[in-house]
Amino acid sequence: MDEPPTPPTQAPTPRPAFVSRALDGVPEPDFADVQLVALRGATGISAEDWVRAIFDPRSLPVWVRALFGLRAVLVPFIGLNQSRERAASPFEVRDVVDGEALxxxxxxxxxxxxxxxxxxxxxxxxATTVVVHHNWRGRLYFVPxxxxxxxxxxxxxxRAVNRSR
Known part of the structure; x- marks a missing residue:
């Protein structure tokens, strides 16, 4: 008795994988965002150097500078300590693992x-961003x-990519 022919097997379709250390230890973020930008030839730059380039003042469009200025004026009204925030820069790279700066x-x-x-x-x-609100001030601050x-x-x-080409 002959067996019926076995249909040819197809290679499994690869599924997109998403891994970011920004999500480590944060099972339920209150906010998460991913931004992808084409390098347009600006290659050979480390993730840590990209962080510096992104947060370089030259990467801030005028309208973003205005928003940061407005933020500085408004945050004291919800009880946030602006001077402490500035003293410890929120954009310092802690480490780089597997090509991702955290x-x-x-x-x-x-x-x-x-x-x-x-x-x-x-x-x-x-760039993968994750935020967890600790209290009402965090929730209020993060609305805008x-x-x-x-x-x-x-x-x-x-702007960082354009400056790096």
Whole structure:
């Protein structure tokens, strides 16, 4: 008795994988965002150097500078200690593992993590942001910040890429 022919096997379709150290230890973030920007030939730059380039004052469009100025005026009204925030820069890289620079910052009102990774082969720069609100001040502070975060970060990334080419 002959067996019926076995249909040819197809290779499994690869699924996109998403891994960022910004998510480590944060099972349920209150806010999470991923921004991807094409490198447009700006390759060979480390993730740590990309963090510096993104947060370089030259990467801040005028409208973003204005928003940061407004933020500085408003945060004291919800009881946030602006001078302490400035003393400990929220954008210092703690370490780089597997090509991703991790920028953690924990304040009394919220936990902020940023993972910046670069894939020269794919030509992409990725920034993953995770936020956890610790209290009502964090939630209130993040109402406008959450709305503006994506466009602000993306514009800073694009300017950093354009300056790096």
């Amino acid at each position: 920028v953690p910052h924990d304040e009394s009102h919220l936990l902020f993590r940023l993972g910046v990774a670069v894939d020269d082969d794919a030509g992409l720069l990725r 910040v959450g709305v503006l975060h994506g466009p602000v970060l993306r514009s800073m990334m694009i």
